[in-house]
Amino acid sequence: MxxxxxxxxxxxxxxxxxxxxxxxxxxxxxxxxxxxxxxxxxxxxxxxxxxxxxxxxxxxxxxxxxxxxxxxxxxxxxxxxxxxxxxxxxxxxxxxxxxxxxxxxxxxxxxxxxxxxxxxxxxxxxxxxxxxxxxxxxxSRVNSGIKRARKQGKWLGETPGGFERNDQGYLRPILNPDPDEDGYLEIRAALEAIEEGASYRATADGLTMTRQTLSRIHQDDERRGWYLDARADDARVSEALEIVNDGDDAHDRVGGER
CATH class of the missing domain: 3.40.50.1390 (Resolvase, N-terminal catalytic domain)
Structure with a gap:
């Protein structure tokens, strides 16, 4: 009491x-x-x-x-x-x-x-x-920081599958993934398999991401193009994909300075 x-x-x-x-x-x-x-x-x-x-x-x-x-x-x-x-x-x-x-x-x-x-x-x-x-x-400070980062081309929010943010905050494809992460090329291969008729479930078994996440990427025209065509309307993603389109020296330059 x-x-x-x-x-x-x-x-x-x-x-x-x-x-x-x-x-x-x-x-x-x-x-x-x-x-x-x-x-x-x-x-x-x-x-x-x-x-x-x-x-x-x-x-x-x-x-x-x-x-x-x-x-x-x-x-x-x-x-x-x-x-x-x-x-x-x-x-x-x-x-x-x-x-x-x-x-x-x-x-x-x-x-x-x-x-x-x-x-x-x-x-x-x-x-x-x-x-x-x-x-x-x-x-106000947070909003100003977000606007400044966007103006500089930095990636904010959740990082897309197969990508990472480098030390400067810019988006880069993961070309040498760790065992517990999905690389850009692995996701592209998975999407290519789906385009050829493979199921989401069977394809996702080889990735760390879920079947639902893989399905969302595949069904989103813009994001699907990031992987299958290495092209993007978003300038931040487009710049990140330049390393994929450059060819053979991509692995040597991934994660480097702007």
């Missing part, structure tokens, strides 16, 4: 499926234990792979509804931005908490307590605003 004799809820959110929310849960539990709250009695709300700007987060909406019904005395979250990155829903939550007399605790922030009378709210607002501004700047 909670030594504080309170009804307590917690909320965590991850922005992507790859993010691990366990550190949020651990911080919340550590804070609760330090403050005499039995962690087994906390009602847990969590939204996974959800943006902080998503107003329709199911668990967050359920938490607001429960707060409005005055089911809780306290809500604990890891960071203020976990609640919302959208001003309207952020204010909606805190207005509901204030009206219901709910204390909000933040385990990783400039202030750890926002009370119904508004104590701590200004600092929380400033913290949220600073975090959002830093996020906007980060997104």
């Amino acid at each position: 909670n030594t504080t004799d309170e009804d307590v809820a917690s909320y965590v959110r991850s922005s992507t499926a790859d993010q691990d929310e366990q550190h949020q849960l651990d911080d919340i539990d550590e804070w609760a234990e330090r403050n005499g709250i039995d962690t087994s009695q906390i009602d847990r709300y969590a939204d996974y792979a959800k943006s902080g700007t998503d107003v329709g987060r199911e668990q967050f909406r359920a938490l607001i509804d429960a707060v409005e019904r005055e089911e809780y005395d306290r809500v604990i979250t890891w960071e203020i931005s976990r609640l919302s990155r959208l001003g309207s829903t952020y204010q909606e939550f805190f207005e509901a908490a204030a009206d219901a007399g709910v204390v909000v605790n933040v385990t990783n922030g400039w202030t750890d307590t926002i009370r119904p009378d508004g104590t701590g709210k200004l600092i929380a607002d400033i913290s949220a605003a600073v975090a959002e501004e830093e996020r906007r700047k980060l997104i």
Whole structure:
């Protein structure tokens, strides 16, 4: 039983499926234990792979509804931005908490307590605003870097089968593959076999890629041409394929400088 004799809820959110929310849960539990709250009695709300700007987060909406019904005395979250990155829903939550007399605790922030009378709210607002501004700047820097890399002809995103990125970030065909990877020429041979009537399943048995991946390449007119014709409309791929079209010295130059 909670030594504080309170009804307590917690909320965590991850922005992507790859993010691990366990550190949020651990911080919340550590804070609760330090403050005499039995962690087994906390009602847990969590939204996974959800943006902080998503107003329709199911668990967050359920938490607001429960707060409005005055089911809780306290809500604990890891960071203020976990609640919302959208001003309207952020204010909606805190207005509901204030009206219901709910204390909000933040385990990783400039202030750890926002009370119904508004104590701590200004600092929380400033913290949220600073975090959002830093996020906007980060997104701007990332977007600028992507635009710059594309302008320079560098390959971004997932590397196509049979290709690799060299140290400078440019796409190059793999002409001397390791045992655990598919080379450009092996994929070309597989596609040629399929063109001659071989099945995807039988052909994929000789590759590390799946039958589904091989099928997608073969059924994509543009990508199929990368291998069968060594030609591409994408300038980055076309430049990479120059080494294949050059002839006998291809193996000696693969992976070299631009």
